[in-house]
Amino acid sequence: MDVIANLGLGLQVALEPTNLLYCLLGVLLGTAIGVLPGLGPVPTIAMLLPLTYGLAPDSALIMLAGIFYGAQYGGSTTAILVNLPGESSSVVTALDGYRMARAGHAGRALATAAISSFVAGTIATVVIAIAAPLLAGAALAFGPADYFSLMVLGLIASVVLASGSLLHAIGMILLGLILGVVGTDINSGIARFTFEVPQLADGIDFVVIAMGLFGIGEIVANLEDETSRTAIMPKVKNLFPTRDDLRRIIGPTLRGTAMGSVLGILPGGGAVLSSFSAYALEKRVSKNSAQFGKGAIEGVAAPEAANNAGAQTSFIPMLTLGIPSNPVMALMIGALMIQGIQPGPSVMVQQPTLFWGLIASMWCGNLMLIILNLPLVGLWVKMISVPYRYLFPAIVLFSVIGVFTLSNSTFHVYLLAGFGILGYIFKKLDAEPAPLLLALILGPMMEEELRRAMMLSKGDAMVFVSRPISATMLAVALVLLALMVAPALRKKRESAFHEDS
Amino acid sequence: MRAPKDFWTGAIYLVIGVVGFFVARNYSFGSTTRMGPGYFPTVLAGLLTLVGLISLVRAFVVEGAPVGALALRPLASVVGAIVVFGLAVVPLGGAVAMLLTILVAATASRQFKLAPLPLLGASGLVAICCLVFIEMLNVPMPLVGPWLRPLLPNF
Missing domain, CATH: 1.10.246 (Serum Albumin; Chain A, Domain 1)
Structure with missing residues (x-):
């Protein structure tokens, strides 16, 4: 049994005392920052990333994974307690979770979230252990054209999740790709879009852009209206779900896990898509569907299981193909590159301890979350109830220090200011920057694969449709585009209809 | 103008696209077989310009919400x-x-x-x-x- 041997190897790495400590530290810090209202996993990870620079690659990744799960869990806690989801994947949790908290069942809702996340995390770990080697094997058959088409598919799929118009999302992708061009071209050595600024020769660091667009822009937007930020904290008691609760959440948890595990692997998938779909499914199949939206415990269990499973299986394409399926994975790839690791099919073969250690530590992280966070919930509640006007200066400070440590230059600090302004403007224009971040990471890889593919085919663009893998990817991308355009058309027709009447 | 958000988003795309296009023309374009450093950015900037233009035109055609005041x-x-x-x-x-x-x-x-x-x-x-x-x-x-x-x- 390869799977068991591999997981055993991984557990050996993950259970090393130092790695266990970093995992614990990551989970704690991730939850502490993630629990702050309005801070999703992307700015949380970006902010805490500098803490991992000095670590060995496996410890750094294990700590980052801990931060990631902590941030996710922290977001759910905030969503349940004060109805302020830090990111879109906890939006659904807030629907029923917050109602439960209002009705005095905050403890049960939190425990349900923790338990269903843990179950989902455990199952998803096994899914990764089985699926990742298969996919890595398949990836060996991928040529440059196939990689290019896969990335096109990933970018198009990311548009599905962007709120707002298709056109603007495509604009964001192009903008991200262009930002990815900034720096020295590896083939010709020519500095592109650097405007004679020497600090730009290595390109714009993705952390600066992520922190500016997602973190700083968000802070300014949160400060627009200070009055709405005063949260009334529900009392948290009875952290233990009843036997009846457990019986009720088994089905939704397992269904959510299955849904999340599948959707997480897809490009553009991950936590957000998973939690929305699982909630929708559960609402349809549950015997208790009339209660949904009014504080149904099933409505907490299903999306929480799904978003954790999806968050976890979205590591599969990242680790095996080197292709991020969402902004969080884009950050993870960036973190790997900082450690000098080029993600791709070879990681599993060349660095098995790193690969399996990371996977095993995902499970350890989930276990720590459930052991730690239920007793510590009082602390998190205290953190949420700190008024925002005391919190945000600290968040700004952490962001600035984080950016400064990237290369110990003030240049990045000023860039952060610039991208912060841009992030706020995007926010005002309802332009969702998530596709930009993904494109920024994929851009250089796409250009490289495109060049290679065209060189191999001697300039014949038909290579993208004549290779079966590539053709399939492009076909799926086209179908996705068509699906997205169709409802928009329908909506437009509807609004035209309303104007007439 | 009927959709200010479309207008301003389009304007941002257009400006970056046009600037990017002209800057990228300084780098050798190469051919489809042997792409130069200018190929990829020129195509991207051109497409972004196009997206910006469509968005600008759309701002005068469809109805949209006003942009809130900047804080x-x-x-x-x-x-x-x-x-x-x-x-x-x-x-x-x-x-x-x-x-x-x-x-x-x-x-x-x-x-x-x-x-x-x-x-x-x-x-x-x-x-x-x-x-x-x-x-x-x-x-x-x-x-x-x-x-x-x-x-x-x-x-």
Whole structure:
């Protein structure tokens, strides 16, 4: 049994005392920052990333994974307690979770979230252990054209999740790709879009852009209206779900896990898509569907299981193909590159301890979350109830220090200011920057694969449709585009209809 | 103009696209078989220009929500706090730069006033950050910068 041997190897790495400590530290810090209202996993990870620079690659990744799960869990806690989801994947949790908290069942809702996340995390770990080697094997058959088409598919799929118009999302992708061009071209050595600024020769660091667009822009937007930020904290008691609760959440948890595990692997998938779909499914199949939206415990269990499973299986394409399926994975790839690791099919073969250690530590992280966070919930509640006007200066400070440590230059600090302004403007224009971040990471890889593919085919663009893998990817991308355009058309027709009447 | 959000988003795309296009034309374009450094950015900038143009046209055709007022005070304070850190960290050192960043950022709130307790909290946070980042993680940032060194010869 390869799977068991591999997981055993991984557990050996993950259970090393130092790695266990970093995992614990990551989970704690991730939850502490993630629990702050309005801070999703992307700015949380970006902010805490500098803490991992000095670590060995496996410890750094294990700590980052801990931060990631902590941030996710922290977001759910905030969503349940004060109805302020830090990111879109906890939006659904807030629907029923917050109602439960209002009705005095905050403890049960939190425990349900923790338990269903843990179950989902455990199952998803096994899914990764089985699926990742298969996919890595398949990836060996991928040529440059196939990689290019896969990335096109990933970018198009990311548009599905962007709120707002298709056109603007495509604009964001192009903008991200262009930002990815900034720096020295590896083939010709020519500095592109650097405007004679020497600090730009290595390109714009993705952390600066992520922190500016997602973190700083968000802070300014949160400060627009200070009055709405005063949260009334529900009392948290009875952290233990009843036997009846457990019986009720088994089905939704397992269904959510299955849904999340599948959707997480897809490009553009991950936590957000998973939690929305699982909630929708559960609402349809549950015997208790009339209660949904009014504080149904099933409505907490299903999306929480799904978003954790999806968050976890979205590591599969990242680790095996080197292709991020969402902004969080884009950050993870960036973190790997900082450690000098080029993600791709070879990681599993060349660095098995790193690969399996990371996977095993995902499970350890989930276990720590459930052991730690239920007793510590009082602390998190205290953190949420700190008024925002005391919190945000600290968040700004952490962001600035984080950016400064990237290369110990003030240049990045000023860039952060610039991208912060841009992030706020995007926010005002309802332009969702998530596709930009993904494109920024994929851009250089796409250009490289495109060049290679065209060189191999001697300039014949038909290579993208004549290779079966590539053709399939492009076909799926086209179908996705068509699906997205169709409802928009329908909506437009509807609004035209309303104007007439 | 009927959809201001479309208009301004389109305008941003258009400006970046046009600038990018003309800058990218300085790099050799190459051919489809052997792409030069200019190929990819030129195509991207061209497409972005196109997206910007469509968005601009659409702004006059479809109906859209107005753009809300920019919250200039928080924007200026938060961005100012970041810039202040950049200006202060080398000459004044990490400790002072961090404190200044917190203070400037805090002015973003309308309820901002200098009171002893928040000031104490800010100082505590700065002390922790100095300890973690400068002492423990060895971020090469001077604790006390050259401008202040004459005042604190012991550091």
